[in-house]
Amino acid sequence: MSTPLLAEPSAVFSMHDGAWLPSALSRGPWDERAQHGGAAGALLAHVAESELPDHSWTLSRMSMELVKPVPVAPLHSRTALHPGRSTMRMTVDLLSGEVLVARAHMLAVRGQGFTLPDGVPGWSPDRLLPGPASCSEPAVIPGMPHGTSFYYNAVEHRMAGGNIARPGPGAAWFRLRVPIIDGATTTPFMLAAAVADSGSGISWVLPPETYLFANADLSLHLHRAPAGEWLGMESESQVDGGGAGTTLSRLYDVDGPVGVAVQTLVVRERR
Template sequence: MRETTGHPSAYFERVADDRLVPTVHAGGAWSDDEQHFSPVGGLLVHEIDRHRAREGRPALPMGRVSFDILGRIGFEEFEVEVETVRPGRTIELVQATMLIGGRSVVTARAWFLATLDTEAVAVVDAGQLPGPESAEPWPLSSVWSGGYIASLDTRRVGQARPGRGTVWASSRVDLVAGERAGATASFVALVDTANGIAVRQDPAEWMFPNLDLTIHLFRQPEGEWTGLDTTVTFGGSGQGLTSTVLHDVRGPVGSAQQILTVRPQPATVPAR
Protein backbone atom coordinates (compact mmCIF):
# COMPACT_ATOMS: atom_id res chain seq x y z
CA MET A 1 0.00 0.00 0.00
CA ARG A 2 1.41 3.37 -0.98
CA GLU A 3 1.53 5.94 1.81
CA THR A 4 -0.67 8.97 1.20
CA THR A 5 0.88 12.43 1.01
CA GLY A 6 0.15 15.95 2.16
CA HIS A 7 0.38 17.93 -1.08
CA PRO A 8 -0.55 21.52 -0.21
CA SER A 9 -2.59 22.34 -3.33
CA ALA A 10 -4.44 19.25 -4.56
CA TYR A 11 -6.90 16.62 -3.33
CA PHE A 12 -5.09 13.82 -5.21
CA GLU A 13 -1.69 12.99 -6.68
CA ARG A 14 -1.29 10.73 -9.70
CA VAL A 15 1.23 7.92 -9.23
CA ALA A 16 0.45 6.11 -12.51
CA ASP A 17 -1.86 6.77 -15.43
CA ASP A 18 -4.80 5.07 -13.69
CA ARG A 19 -3.67 5.17 -10.06
CA LEU A 20 -3.89 8.02 -7.56
CA VAL A 21 -3.42 8.72 -3.85
CA PRO A 22 -5.43 11.13 -1.68
CA THR A 23 -3.77 14.01 0.13
CA VAL A 24 -4.72 15.44 3.52
CA HIS A 25 -7.29 17.67 1.80
CA ALA A 26 -9.40 14.64 0.81
CA GLY A 27 -10.02 13.53 4.40
CA GLY A 28 -13.58 12.47 5.23
CA ALA A 29 -16.11 14.11 7.54
CA TRP A 30 -17.49 10.92 9.14
CA SER A 31 -14.12 9.23 9.77
CA ASP A 32 -10.44 10.23 9.61
CA ASP A 33 -9.49 7.02 7.78
CA GLU A 34 -11.90 7.59 4.89
CA GLN A 35 -11.92 9.89 1.88
CA HIS A 36 -14.69 12.44 1.54
CA PHE A 37 -16.85 11.54 -1.43
CA SER A 38 -17.17 15.10 -2.78
CA PRO A 39 -13.69 15.43 -4.34
CA VAL A 40 -13.89 11.77 -5.42
CA GLY A 41 -16.99 12.64 -7.46
CA GLY A 42 -15.18 15.50 -9.16
CA LEU A 43 -12.17 13.31 -9.82
CA LEU A 44 -14.26 10.62 -11.55
CA VAL A 45 -15.72 13.27 -13.87
CA HIS A 46 -12.15 14.47 -14.53
CA GLU A 47 -11.08 10.91 -15.38
CA ILE A 48 -14.06 10.54 -17.71
CA ASP A 49 -13.02 13.79 -19.42
CA ARG A 50 -9.45 12.49 -19.84
CA HIS A 51 -10.73 9.20 -21.26
CA ARG A 52 -12.97 10.92 -23.81
CA ALA A 53 -10.15 13.27 -24.86
CA ARG A 54 -7.74 10.35 -25.37
CA GLU A 55 -10.32 8.53 -27.49
CA GLY A 56 -10.97 11.64 -29.58
CA ARG A 57 -14.64 11.67 -28.66
CA PRO A 58 -16.79 14.67 -29.70
CA ALA A 59 -16.85 17.59 -27.24
CA LEU A 60 -20.37 17.04 -25.87
CA PRO A 61 -21.62 18.69 -22.66
CA MET A 62 -22.51 16.44 -19.72
CA GLY A 63 -26.24 16.25 -18.97
CA ARG A 64 -26.28 13.78 -16.11
CA VAL A 65 -23.84 11.99 -13.85
CA SER A 66 -24.90 9.43 -11.27
CA PHE A 67 -22.67 7.94 -8.59
CA ASP A 68 -23.24 4.80 -6.53
CA ILE A 69 -21.13 4.48 -3.39
CA LEU A 70 -20.61 0.72 -3.08
CA GLY A 71 -18.51 0.63 0.06
CA ARG A 72 -16.15 2.40 2.38
CA ILE A 73 -13.76 4.76 0.55
CA GLY A 74 -10.56 4.08 2.48
CA PHE A 75 -7.86 6.72 2.74
CA GLU A 76 -5.38 4.90 0.53
CA GLU A 77 -4.14 4.45 -3.02
CA PHE A 78 -6.82 3.62 -5.58
CA GLU A 79 -7.34 2.82 -9.24
CA VAL A 80 -9.82 4.30 -11.73
CA GLU A 81 -11.12 2.33 -14.71
CA VAL A 82 -13.07 4.15 -17.45
CA GLU A 83 -15.00 2.74 -20.40
CA THR A 84 -17.32 4.10 -23.06
CA VAL A 85 -20.55 2.16 -22.63
CA ARG A 86 -22.52 3.74 -25.45
CA PRO A 87 -20.46 5.74 -28.00
CA GLY A 88 -22.15 8.24 -30.26
CA ARG A 89 -21.80 11.55 -32.07
CA THR A 90 -24.81 13.18 -30.36
CA ILE A 91 -25.44 11.03 -27.24
CA GLU A 92 -22.81 9.10 -25.29
CA LEU A 93 -22.63 7.16 -22.02
CA VAL A 94 -19.33 6.70 -20.15
CA GLN A 95 -18.68 4.79 -16.94
CA ALA A 96 -15.88 5.21 -14.40
CA THR A 97 -15.14 2.86 -11.49
CA MET A 98 -12.96 3.58 -8.47
CA LEU A 99 -11.26 0.49 -7.01
CA ILE A 100 -9.32 0.02 -3.78
CA GLY A 101 -7.41 -3.23 -3.44
CA GLY A 102 -9.22 -4.57 -6.49
CA ARG A 103 -12.65 -3.90 -4.95
CA SER A 104 -15.10 -1.47 -6.58
CA VAL A 105 -16.05 1.29 -4.13
CA VAL A 106 -17.66 3.92 -6.40
CA THR A 107 -19.16 3.80 -9.88
CA ALA A 108 -20.06 6.82 -11.98
CA ARG A 109 -22.14 6.93 -15.16
CA ALA A 110 -22.20 10.12 -17.23
CA TRP A 111 -24.48 10.95 -20.14
CA PHE A 112 -23.25 13.45 -22.74
CA LEU A 113 -25.66 15.20 -25.11
CA ALA A 114 -25.21 17.25 -28.27
CA THR A 115 -25.37 21.05 -28.09
CA LEU A 116 -28.28 22.67 -29.95
CA ASP A 117 -29.55 26.25 -30.05
CA THR A 118 -32.71 26.26 -27.92
CA GLU A 119 -32.51 29.85 -26.62
CA ALA A 120 -35.90 30.63 -28.20
CA VAL A 121 -37.66 28.22 -25.83
CA ALA A 122 -35.33 28.38 -22.80
CA VAL A 123 -37.19 28.85 -19.48
CA VAL A 124 -35.79 28.59 -15.94
CA ASP A 125 -38.31 28.80 -13.09
CA ALA A 126 -35.85 28.78 -10.16
CA GLY A 127 -34.71 32.21 -9.03
CA GLN A 128 -31.11 33.39 -8.90
CA LEU A 129 -29.28 33.36 -5.57
CA PRO A 130 -27.62 36.45 -4.11
CA GLY A 131 -23.96 36.25 -5.13
CA PRO A 132 -21.21 34.82 -2.92
CA GLU A 133 -19.67 38.28 -2.49
CA SER A 134 -22.77 39.34 -0.51
CA ALA A 135 -23.13 36.10 1.47
CA GLU A 136 -22.02 35.64 5.06
CA PRO A 137 -18.79 33.67 5.62
CA TRP A 138 -19.69 30.45 7.41
CA PRO A 139 -16.96 27.92 8.24
CA LEU A 140 -18.41 24.45 7.70
CA SER A 141 -15.77 23.22 10.13
CA SER A 142 -18.09 24.52 12.88
CA VAL A 143 -20.26 21.45 12.14
CA TRP A 144 -17.91 18.93 10.50
CA SER A 145 -14.27 17.91 10.71
CA GLY A 146 -11.87 16.48 8.13
CA GLY A 147 -9.38 17.69 5.55
CA TYR A 148 -11.93 18.24 2.78
CA ILE A 149 -14.16 20.43 4.97
CA ALA A 150 -11.12 22.46 6.04
CA SER A 151 -10.25 23.13 2.38
CA LEU A 152 -13.53 24.94 1.63
CA ASP A 153 -14.58 28.56 1.51
CA THR A 154 -18.28 28.41 2.42
CA ARG A 155 -20.68 31.36 2.59
CA ARG A 156 -24.25 31.11 3.82
CA VAL A 157 -27.17 32.79 2.08
CA GLY A 158 -29.91 33.83 4.50
CA GLN A 159 -30.76 32.02 7.71
CA ALA A 160 -30.43 28.25 8.01
CA ARG A 161 -32.77 25.96 9.92
CA PRO A 162 -32.75 22.19 10.49
CA GLY A 163 -33.15 20.53 7.10
CA ARG A 164 -32.91 23.74 5.08
CA GLY A 165 -29.87 25.78 4.04
CA THR A 166 -28.31 27.64 1.14
CA VAL A 167 -24.56 27.95 0.75
CA TRP A 168 -21.95 29.01 -1.78
CA ALA A 169 -18.88 26.75 -1.75
CA SER A 170 -15.50 27.19 -3.38
CA SER A 171 -12.04 25.68 -3.05
CA ARG A 172 -8.58 26.80 -4.11
CA VAL A 173 -7.37 23.20 -3.94
CA ASP A 174 -6.90 21.52 -7.35
CA LEU A 175 -8.38 18.11 -8.02
CA VAL A 176 -5.13 16.47 -9.16
CA ALA A 177 -1.66 17.92 -8.60
CA GLY A 178 -0.23 19.40 -11.80
CA GLU A 179 -3.41 18.87 -13.85
CA ARG A 180 -6.07 21.31 -14.98
CA ALA A 181 -9.60 20.03 -14.41
CA GLY A 182 -12.54 21.22 -16.47
CA ALA A 183 -15.19 23.55 -15.07
CA THR A 184 -17.80 20.80 -14.75
CA ALA A 185 -15.47 18.42 -12.88
CA SER A 186 -14.46 21.22 -10.50
CA PHE A 187 -18.12 22.12 -9.95
CA VAL A 188 -19.13 18.49 -9.30
CA ALA A 189 -16.27 18.16 -6.79
CA LEU A 190 -18.24 20.42 -4.41
CA VAL A 191 -21.79 19.11 -4.88
CA ASP A 192 -21.68 16.28 -2.31
CA THR A 193 -21.10 19.01 0.31
CA ALA A 194 -24.87 19.59 0.13
CA ASN A 195 -25.61 16.78 2.59
CA GLY A 196 -23.68 18.63 5.29
CA ILE A 197 -25.02 22.17 5.02
CA ALA A 198 -28.59 21.66 6.23
CA VAL A 199 -28.30 19.00 8.92
CA ARG A 200 -31.50 17.91 10.65
CA GLN A 201 -29.78 16.23 13.60
CA ASP A 202 -26.46 16.61 15.38
CA PRO A 203 -24.00 14.35 13.49
CA ALA A 204 -22.44 13.44 16.84
CA GLU A 205 -25.73 11.70 17.69
CA TRP A 206 -27.08 10.62 14.29
CA MET A 207 -25.49 9.32 11.10
CA PHE A 208 -26.99 10.14 7.69
CA PRO A 209 -24.39 9.30 5.02
CA ASN A 210 -25.53 9.20 1.40
CA LEU A 211 -25.37 6.05 -0.70
CA ASP A 212 -25.50 7.85 -4.03
CA LEU A 213 -25.44 11.20 -5.78
CA THR A 214 -27.27 12.01 -9.01
CA ILE A 215 -26.71 15.33 -10.77
CA HIS A 216 -28.75 16.62 -13.70
CA LEU A 217 -27.55 19.70 -15.61
CA PHE A 218 -29.53 21.79 -18.10
CA ARG A 219 -26.61 24.21 -18.47
CA GLN A 220 -22.87 23.71 -18.04
CA PRO A 221 -21.62 25.44 -14.87
CA GLU A 222 -19.14 28.29 -15.01
CA GLY A 223 -16.83 29.99 -12.54
CA GLU A 224 -15.29 29.01 -9.21
CA TRP A 225 -18.41 28.90 -7.01
CA THR A 226 -20.97 26.11 -6.52
CA GLY A 227 -24.31 27.25 -5.12
CA LEU A 228 -26.25 24.68 -3.05
CA ASP A 229 -29.88 25.44 -2.23
CA THR A 230 -30.63 22.37 -0.14
CA THR A 231 -33.51 20.63 1.60
CA VAL A 232 -32.97 17.52 3.76
CA THR A 233 -35.87 15.19 4.59
CA PHE A 234 -35.81 12.28 7.06
CA GLY A 235 -38.46 9.57 6.74
CA GLY A 236 -39.69 7.35 9.57
CA SER A 237 -38.04 4.10 8.51
CA GLY A 238 -34.32 4.86 8.30
CA GLN A 239 -34.22 6.62 4.94
CA GLY A 240 -33.66 10.25 4.07
CA LEU A 241 -33.27 12.46 1.02
CA THR A 242 -31.10 15.48 0.32
CA SER A 243 -32.43 17.56 -2.60
CA THR A 244 -30.49 20.51 -4.02
CA VAL A 245 -31.00 23.14 -6.69
CA LEU A 246 -27.53 23.78 -8.13
CA HIS A 247 -26.34 27.26 -9.07
CA ASP A 248 -23.33 29.04 -10.48
CA VAL A 249 -22.95 32.82 -10.27
CA ARG A 250 -25.12 33.25 -13.40
CA GLY A 251 -28.07 31.32 -11.96
CA PRO A 252 -29.48 27.78 -11.69
CA VAL A 253 -27.73 25.02 -13.65
CA GLY A 254 -29.50 21.85 -12.50
CA SER A 255 -30.31 19.69 -9.49
CA ALA A 256 -28.86 16.97 -7.28
CA GLN A 257 -30.36 14.19 -5.18
CA GLN A 258 -28.78 12.01 -2.48
CA ILE A 259 -30.46 9.06 -0.75
CA LEU A 260 -29.47 8.80 2.92
CA THR A 261 -29.26 5.95 5.39
CA VAL A 262 -30.37 7.46 8.72
CA ARG A 263 -29.41 5.77 11.96
CA PRO A 264 -28.26 6.72 15.47
CA GLN A 265 -24.57 6.85 16.22
CA PRO A 266 -23.54 3.61 18.00
CA ALA A 267 -22.77 5.41 21.25
CA THR A 268 -26.36 6.73 21.45
CA VAL A 269 -28.09 3.35 21.06
CA PRO A 270 -29.64 2.45 24.45
CA ALA A 271 -28.17 -0.63 26.14
CA ARG A 272 -30.49 -3.64 26.28
Protein backbone atom coordinates in the same frame (compact mmCIF):
# COMPACT_ATOMS: atom_id res chain seq x y z
CA MET B 1 4.64 -1.90 -1.56
CA SER B 2 2.00 0.81 -1.20
CA THR B 3 2.67 4.36 -2.34
CA PRO B 4 2.89 6.95 0.49
CA LEU B 5 0.35 9.76 0.75
CA LEU B 6 1.42 13.26 -0.19
CA ALA B 7 3.05 14.84 2.86
CA GLU B 8 2.40 18.49 1.94
CA PRO B 9 -0.63 18.44 -0.36
CA SER B 10 -1.21 21.18 -2.90
CA ALA B 11 -3.98 19.20 -4.66
CA VAL B 12 -6.56 16.62 -3.68
CA PHE B 13 -5.15 13.88 -5.96
CA SER B 14 -2.06 13.16 -8.01
CA MET B 15 -1.23 10.38 -10.46
CA HIS B 16 1.68 8.12 -9.49
CA ASP B 17 2.71 4.95 -11.32
CA GLY B 18 -0.74 4.53 -12.85
CA ALA B 19 -2.60 4.98 -9.54
CA TRP B 20 -4.60 7.88 -8.16
CA LEU B 21 -2.90 9.01 -4.99
CA PRO B 22 -5.21 10.91 -2.59
CA SER B 23 -3.76 13.52 -0.26
CA ALA B 24 -5.03 14.36 3.23
CA LEU B 25 -7.25 16.96 1.52
CA SER B 26 -9.48 14.13 0.26
CA ARG B 27 -10.51 13.07 3.77
CA GLY B 28 -14.06 13.13 5.03
CA PRO B 29 -14.66 14.92 8.33
CA TRP B 30 -15.91 11.84 10.22
CA ASP B 31 -13.15 9.33 9.53
CA GLU B 32 -9.66 10.33 8.39
CA ARG B 33 -9.29 6.93 6.70
CA ALA B 34 -12.22 7.56 4.31
CA GLN B 35 -12.64 10.14 1.57
CA HIS B 36 -15.30 12.81 1.38
CA GLY B 37 -17.88 11.98 -1.29
CA GLY B 38 -17.08 15.23 -3.09
CA ALA B 39 -13.45 14.24 -3.53
CA ALA B 40 -14.37 10.87 -5.04
CA GLY B 41 -17.04 12.48 -7.21
CA ALA B 42 -14.66 15.05 -8.63
CA LEU B 43 -12.09 12.34 -9.41
CA LEU B 44 -14.73 10.25 -11.20
CA ALA B 45 -15.74 13.34 -13.21
CA HIS B 46 -12.12 13.96 -14.21
CA VAL B 47 -11.66 10.36 -15.39
CA ALA B 48 -14.88 10.54 -17.42
CA GLU B 49 -14.02 13.87 -19.04
CA SER B 50 -10.60 12.51 -19.97
CA GLU B 51 -12.38 9.89 -22.11
CA LEU B 52 -14.45 12.36 -24.15
CA PRO B 53 -13.43 12.35 -27.84
CA ASP B 54 -13.26 16.15 -28.25
CA HIS B 55 -14.58 19.45 -26.91
CA SER B 56 -17.94 19.10 -28.66
CA TRP B 57 -18.91 16.62 -25.91
CA THR B 58 -19.85 17.72 -22.40
CA LEU B 59 -20.93 15.76 -19.33
CA SER B 60 -24.56 16.38 -18.44
CA ARG B 61 -25.27 13.72 -15.81
CA MET B 62 -23.38 11.77 -13.19
CA SER B 63 -24.98 9.12 -10.96
CA MET B 64 -22.40 8.12 -8.37
CA GLU B 65 -22.79 5.14 -6.05
CA LEU B 66 -20.54 4.96 -3.00
CA VAL B 67 -20.34 1.18 -2.78
CA LYS B 68 -17.96 1.20 0.19
CA PRO B 69 -16.11 3.91 2.10
CA VAL B 70 -13.56 5.21 -0.40
CA PRO B 71 -10.21 4.87 1.39
CA VAL B 72 -7.52 7.53 1.59
CA ALA B 73 -5.21 5.14 -0.21
CA PRO B 74 -4.05 4.54 -3.80
CA LEU B 75 -6.92 3.91 -6.21
CA HIS B 76 -7.23 2.65 -9.76
CA SER B 77 -9.92 3.61 -12.27
CA ARG B 78 -11.47 1.70 -15.15
CA THR B 79 -13.90 2.95 -17.76
CA ALA B 80 -16.44 1.37 -20.09
CA LEU B 81 -17.73 3.47 -23.01
CA HIS B 82 -21.05 3.16 -24.84
CA PRO B 83 -20.88 5.75 -27.65
CA GLY B 84 -23.77 7.08 -29.70
CA ARG B 85 -24.24 9.79 -32.29
CA SER B 86 -25.63 12.49 -29.97
CA THR B 87 -25.09 10.96 -26.53
CA MET B 88 -22.38 8.86 -24.95
CA ARG B 89 -22.78 6.73 -21.84
CA MET B 90 -19.89 5.56 -19.75
CA THR B 91 -19.28 3.76 -16.50
CA VAL B 92 -16.30 4.73 -14.36
CA ASP B 93 -15.19 2.56 -11.44
CA LEU B 94 -12.81 3.33 -8.60
CA LEU B 95 -11.04 0.34 -7.08
CA SER B 96 -8.92 -0.10 -3.99
CA GLY B 97 -6.83 -3.10 -4.89
CA GLU B 98 -9.39 -5.47 -6.39
CA VAL B 99 -12.30 -4.04 -4.39
CA LEU B 100 -14.88 -1.79 -6.07
CA VAL B 101 -15.45 1.22 -3.80
CA ALA B 102 -17.30 3.69 -6.08
CA ARG B 103 -19.02 3.60 -9.44
CA ALA B 104 -20.40 6.41 -11.59
CA HIS B 105 -22.71 6.23 -14.59
CA MET B 106 -22.13 9.23 -16.84
CA LEU B 107 -24.04 10.77 -19.72
CA ALA B 108 -22.25 13.05 -22.17
CA VAL B 109 -24.08 15.10 -24.80
CA ARG B 110 -22.69 16.36 -28.10
CA GLY B 111 -23.22 20.11 -28.12
CA GLN B 112 -25.14 22.02 -30.78
CA GLY B 113 -25.28 25.73 -30.08
CA PHE B 114 -28.39 27.78 -30.85
CA THR B 115 -30.19 30.84 -29.50
CA LEU B 116 -33.24 30.23 -27.34
CA PRO B 117 -36.36 32.16 -28.38
CA ASP B 118 -37.86 34.58 -25.88
CA GLY B 119 -40.41 33.28 -23.39
CA VAL B 120 -39.36 29.64 -23.34
CA PRO B 121 -41.44 27.85 -20.63
CA GLY B 122 -39.29 26.39 -17.88
CA TRP B 123 -36.34 28.74 -18.38
CA SER B 124 -35.60 30.55 -15.14
CA PRO B 125 -33.61 33.78 -14.74
CA ASP B 126 -33.67 33.39 -10.95
CA ARG B 127 -30.40 33.86 -9.13
CA LEU B 128 -29.21 32.67 -5.76
CA LEU B 129 -29.00 35.83 -3.68
CA PRO B 130 -27.08 37.19 -1.94
CA GLY B 131 -24.13 36.37 -4.18
CA PRO B 132 -20.82 35.03 -2.86
CA ALA B 133 -19.21 38.48 -2.66
CA SER B 134 -21.91 39.52 -0.17
CA CYS B 135 -21.65 36.39 2.02
CA SER B 136 -19.05 35.69 4.68
CA GLU B 137 -20.33 33.16 7.25
CA PRO B 138 -18.69 29.75 6.73
CA ALA B 139 -20.95 26.68 6.58
CA VAL B 140 -19.65 25.03 9.76
CA ILE B 141 -21.97 22.09 10.43
CA PRO B 142 -22.69 21.57 14.15
CA GLY B 143 -21.07 18.44 15.53
CA MET B 144 -18.78 17.95 12.53
CA PRO B 145 -15.21 17.29 13.72
CA HIS B 146 -12.50 19.73 12.72
CA GLY B 147 -9.17 18.69 11.27
CA THR B 148 -7.63 18.36 7.84
CA SER B 149 -10.41 17.34 5.45
CA PHE B 150 -11.84 17.99 2.00
CA TYR B 151 -14.75 20.04 3.37
CA TYR B 152 -12.69 22.33 5.60
CA ASN B 153 -9.39 22.63 3.73
CA ALA B 154 -10.02 21.98 0.02
CA VAL B 155 -13.31 23.91 -0.18
CA GLU B 156 -14.33 27.43 0.83
CA HIS B 157 -18.00 27.84 1.77
CA ARG B 158 -20.19 30.83 2.57
CA MET B 159 -23.78 30.65 3.83
CA ALA B 160 -26.35 32.41 1.62
CA GLY B 161 -29.58 31.39 3.36
CA GLY B 162 -30.95 29.50 6.33
CA ASN B 163 -29.26 29.10 9.69
CA ILE B 164 -26.49 26.47 9.70
CA ALA B 165 -26.79 26.19 13.50
CA ARG B 166 -30.41 25.03 13.23
CA PRO B 167 -32.13 22.19 11.32
CA GLY B 168 -33.85 22.99 8.06
CA PRO B 169 -33.20 24.10 4.46
CA GLY B 170 -30.03 25.99 3.71
CA ALA B 171 -28.21 27.76 0.90
CA ALA B 172 -24.49 28.31 0.44
CA TRP B 173 -21.81 29.21 -2.07
CA PHE B 174 -18.77 26.97 -2.60
CA ARG B 175 -15.45 27.23 -4.40
CA LEU B 176 -12.31 25.12 -4.40
CA ARG B 177 -9.16 26.30 -2.64
CA VAL B 178 -6.86 23.83 -4.43
CA PRO B 179 -6.91 21.84 -7.69
CA ILE B 180 -8.62 18.45 -7.65
CA ILE B 181 -5.88 16.85 -9.77
CA ASP B 182 -2.27 17.95 -9.48
CA GLY B 183 -1.24 19.57 -12.76
CA ALA B 184 -4.74 19.52 -14.30
CA THR B 185 -7.43 22.18 -14.70
CA THR B 186 -10.52 21.75 -12.54
CA THR B 187 -13.45 21.87 -14.98
CA PRO B 188 -16.93 23.23 -14.23
CA PHE B 189 -18.37 19.70 -14.01
CA MET B 190 -15.63 18.67 -11.60
CA LEU B 191 -16.48 21.69 -9.42
CA ALA B 192 -20.15 20.69 -9.38
CA ALA B 193 -19.31 17.07 -8.55
CA ALA B 194 -16.97 18.22 -5.78
CA VAL B 195 -19.44 20.42 -3.90
CA ALA B 196 -22.91 18.95 -4.65
CA ASP B 197 -22.25 16.19 -2.10
CA SER B 198 -22.44 18.85 0.65
CA GLY B 199 -26.16 19.51 0.18
CA SER B 200 -27.12 17.21 3.04
CA GLY B 201 -24.72 19.06 5.32
CA ILE B 202 -26.05 22.58 4.81
CA SER B 203 -29.67 21.33 5.13
CA TRP B 204 -29.31 18.88 8.03
CA VAL B 205 -32.49 18.00 9.94
CA LEU B 206 -31.16 15.62 12.63
CA PRO B 207 -28.38 16.61 15.05
CA PRO B 208 -25.13 14.93 13.96
CA GLU B 209 -24.16 14.42 17.60
CA THR B 210 -26.88 11.76 17.96
CA TYR B 211 -27.60 10.66 14.36
CA LEU B 212 -25.62 9.52 11.35
CA PHE B 213 -26.86 10.52 7.89
CA ALA B 214 -24.33 9.16 5.45
CA ASN B 215 -24.59 9.84 1.71
CA ALA B 216 -24.97 6.60 -0.24
CA ASP B 217 -25.10 8.18 -3.70
CA LEU B 218 -25.28 11.41 -5.68
CA SER B 219 -27.19 12.12 -8.89
CA LEU B 220 -26.00 15.30 -10.57
CA HIS B 221 -27.72 16.80 -13.62
CA LEU B 222 -26.48 19.97 -15.34
CA HIS B 223 -28.28 21.71 -18.19
CA ARG B 224 -25.35 24.09 -18.66
CA ALA B 225 -21.80 24.34 -17.40
CA PRO B 226 -21.35 26.59 -14.35
CA ALA B 227 -19.41 29.76 -15.11
CA GLY B 228 -16.83 31.15 -12.73
CA GLU B 229 -15.24 29.76 -9.58
CA TRP B 230 -18.34 29.76 -7.33
CA LEU B 231 -21.18 27.23 -7.27
CA GLY B 232 -24.27 27.93 -5.17
CA MET B 233 -26.74 25.44 -3.71
CA GLU B 234 -30.22 25.69 -2.23
CA SER B 235 -30.75 22.39 -0.39
CA GLU B 236 -33.54 20.69 1.54
CA SER B 237 -33.35 17.32 3.30
CA GLN B 238 -36.13 14.90 4.25
CA VAL B 239 -35.69 11.87 6.51
CA ASP B 240 -37.87 9.04 7.78
CA GLY B 241 -37.77 6.80 10.83
CA GLY B 242 -37.38 3.82 8.52
CA GLY B 243 -33.74 4.73 8.02
CA ALA B 244 -33.66 6.54 4.66
CA GLY B 245 -33.65 10.15 3.58
CA THR B 246 -33.15 12.39 0.55
CA THR B 247 -31.59 15.76 -0.14
CA LEU B 248 -32.62 17.87 -3.15
CA SER B 249 -30.27 20.69 -4.17
CA ARG B 250 -30.79 23.33 -6.82
CA LEU B 251 -27.47 24.47 -8.28
CA TYR B 252 -26.50 27.98 -9.41
CA ASP B 253 -23.63 30.03 -10.67
CA VAL B 254 -23.66 33.80 -10.27
CA ASP B 255 -25.73 34.15 -13.48
CA GLY B 256 -28.54 31.74 -12.59
CA PRO B 257 -29.56 28.06 -12.41
CA VAL B 258 -27.29 25.36 -13.81
CA GLY B 259 -28.87 22.08 -12.61
CA VAL B 260 -29.97 19.91 -9.72
CA ALA B 261 -28.51 17.23 -7.44
CA VAL B 262 -30.20 14.49 -5.40
CA GLN B 263 -28.65 12.40 -2.61
CA THR B 264 -29.90 9.28 -0.86
CA LEU B 265 -29.17 9.32 2.88
CA VAL B 266 -28.70 6.33 5.14
CA VAL B 267 -29.95 7.47 8.56
CA ARG B 268 -28.99 5.78 11.84
CA GLU B 269 -29.04 6.59 15.53
CA ARG B 270 -25.59 6.82 17.06
CA ARG B 271 -24.93 4.18 19.69
